[in-house]
Amino acid sequence: ASVSEPAQKCCTENIQPFLTSILEELMGPVSSGFTEVRSLFDKEVNEIIQDFQKTNDMTRLKENVDQLMTLPFNSVKMEPCYLKVNLLQELLQDLKSRFKVYHIDFVIQRTQNFMQELMENAVYTFEQLFSPSHQADSAKVATTIEKVKLRVLK
Numbered sequence: 001a002s003v004s005e006p007a008q009k010c011c012t013e014n015i016q017p018f019l020t021s022i023l024e025e026l027m028g029p030v031s032s033g034f035t036e037v038r039s040l041f042d043k044e045v046n047e048i049i050q051d052f053q054k055t056n057d058m059t060r061l062k063e064n065v066d067q068l069m070t071l072p073f074n075s076v077k078m079e080p081c082y083l084k085v086n087l088l089q090e091l092l093q094d095l096k097s098r099f100k101v102y103h104i105d106f107v108i109q110r111t112q113n114f115m116q117e118l119m120e121n122a123v124y125t126f127e128q129l130f131s132p133s134h135q136a137d138s139a140k141v142a143t144t145i146e147k148v149k150l151r152v153l154k
Contacts, residue, residue, distance in 0.1 A: 018098075025091050030111055033084035037115050038153060040081060041122045044068055045149040049142050056138055069127060072119040081119075085111045126152050 048064045071077060085108055092104040130148040 022095065026088065029085050029087035029091065032087075033081050033111065033115055034118065036081040036084050037078075037119050037122075040077060041071070041119065041126075042149065042153060044071055044077075045126065045145065049145050049149075052145070053142050058138060058141075061141065065127065065130070069123050071123055072116050078116065078119065081115050082112045085115070122152050 045068070048061070048068065051064060052061045088108050088111065089104060092107060096102065096104060126148055129151060130145060
């Protein structure tokens with residue numbers, strides 16, 4: 001009871017007025033990182049579509065879809081997504097001094113983990129909705145892939 005009132009006063013005067021601006025600052029890099037994840041998924045599926053349209057090879061299509069499933073664990077391809085979030089390092093330095101925010105690396109790492117998890121969910125959903133082994137009509141495969149991609153991105 002003796003700590004509650006001073007703590008609330010401190011939060012109300014020294015933290016709460018800044019929360020909105022802090023969240024806006026932090027959301028810039030986070031949003032651009034997640035946008036990059038979306039763009040990467042879109043690009044990879046478009047490459048699968050283009051390759052299939054050139055080759056019309058169902059075996060190769062299956063291999064490409066299998067390779068898509070490894071995308072969340074491909075650090076080279078995911079790196080541009082992760083780099084967007086590294087901008088948090090600079091933004092959080094200011095917060096560190098003003099609000100005693102520590103464990104900046106943990107915040108960045110957790111954000112990058114969520115990005116990887118989002119990509120895992122996207123490729124898993126894609127695989128569940130589109131199974132090349134169930135595609136009998138190869139003429140409709142590219143259209144089906146595009147529809148599935150748009151559904152996943154939605």
